[in-house]
Amino acid sequence: MIEKSIYSVNHFRDILPTSIKPDRVVNLNGKPFLFFSGTAYLGMNANPEFTRLMEEGMRIYGSNYGSSRSGNFTIPVYEEAETAMAKHFKADAALTVSSGFMAAQLVVRYFEDKAAFIYAPDCHPALFRNQADSIAGNYRNWINALPGLLQQLPDENIVILTNSIDPLKVNTYDFSWISQLPVNKKITVIIDDSHGLGILGKTGEGVSGLLPEAPSVDIIIVSSLAKAMGMSGGVILAKSSQLSALRTSPFFTAASPMAPAFLYAYLNAEELYKKERADLFRNIHQLQQGLFSLTALRYIHNYPVIFSKDNQLAAKLFEQQILISSFAYPGPEDDKITRIIVSSRHTEEDINFLLGKLVD
Missing domain, CATH: 3.90.1150.10 (Aspartate Aminotransferase, domain 1)
Structure with a gap:
C-alpha cells in the first residue's frame, strides 16, 4: 500500500527530520x-507538472528577481499574474509580495498610525502589531460585543482584523456582521485568508465569495500563497486605489518581490x-x-x-x-x-x- 523510498534518515528527534519533499x-x-499533515492542501508542491512549469519559469526569469518593484525596470509577469489573480479570487485588484507574512504586515503597518484597531479572537500572528494584539475567546461572543466596541472608539477611522476561517480548531466564521457595521465611520476590514484561498468558494476564490454586500466598508484580503496555491509568496486583494497607496509604502519599496517563476507557473496552471x-x-x-x-x-x-x-x-x-x-x-x-x-x-x-x- 505504501510505496518504498530509497531515502532514509539516520536519526530521530521530537521534531521529525526528512530531506525529501512532503507528499502523501x-x-x-x-x-x-x-x-x-502540512498545509499543501492542493499538493502543488509535489505536482510534477507544476514543477515542470516552475522549471520553465526559472529558465525564463531565473531563480529570483533581485530588485524592488518600485524601480525603473519591471517584468510584465507580475502585472499579468496579478490581473489573473484578481479575476480568480474575485477582487478589484491584486498585489503580490514575497510572503503571506509580508502581505499582512504591509497592510497592518500602512494603517498603524491612521486608524484604531479591533482584533477578532485568534487572529493569525501575521496580523499583529505586537503580542498585545493577541486575544482569545469565542468568535460569536466577539461579534455580539462588536457594536459596543465600536461605540467606545471616538476614532472616525477603524480597522477590524480577522481570519477567514479557524484552521486550527476547525470552525467557520459568519461574516454577516460586516453588512451591519455603522456607516458614519470609515471602517476597513482586513481578512487573513491564508487557509481559505484556493479551497473556499465555488471555484477556490476564497472568502471573497462568502462576504455580504457592504458598500460603505472597505475590505482588504491578505493571504499566503504557500498553502493551497503552492507558491512562495503572498497576495493582497483590495481596491486598486488601496493597492496604489500600499505601493508607496517603504515596506513595499524596500522589499524584494516573490520569484517570477512562481507567477509564470501560476499563469499556466489553471x-x-x-x-x-x-x-x-x-x-x-x-x-x-x-x-x-x-x-x-x-x-x-x-x-x-x-x-x-x-x-x-x-x-x-x-x-x-x-x-x-x-x-x-x-x-x-x-x-x-x-x-x-x-x-x-x-x-x-x-x-x-x-x-x-x-x-x-
Missing part, C-alpha cells in the same frame, strides 16, 4: 509514513488547480463519510482539516506509520493543536488505511 508519503528512519481541487474534495468526502460515527473528531463540510481534542492521537497513529499534525501553537508554552490534514495527493487506499486505524 514521507520517510523517517528508513520507514515510509503516510503524511496527513487546469492543474481545477484537477487538484476536484481530487481534494473527493478525498475530503471519502474521509468525512468514514468519520461519521467518530464524534471525538471535529470537521466542516468540504474542508481538509480534522480537529482532535485527543493530543495522544498523534502518538497512536505514529505507531501505525501515519504522521498527523500535533504541536504547540502559537508558541512553545501553548497547548498542542492536533489535526489530521488530507490533501489532493492522497489515494483512496491511503484514506481507507487511516480510517481503519482511527476506528480501531
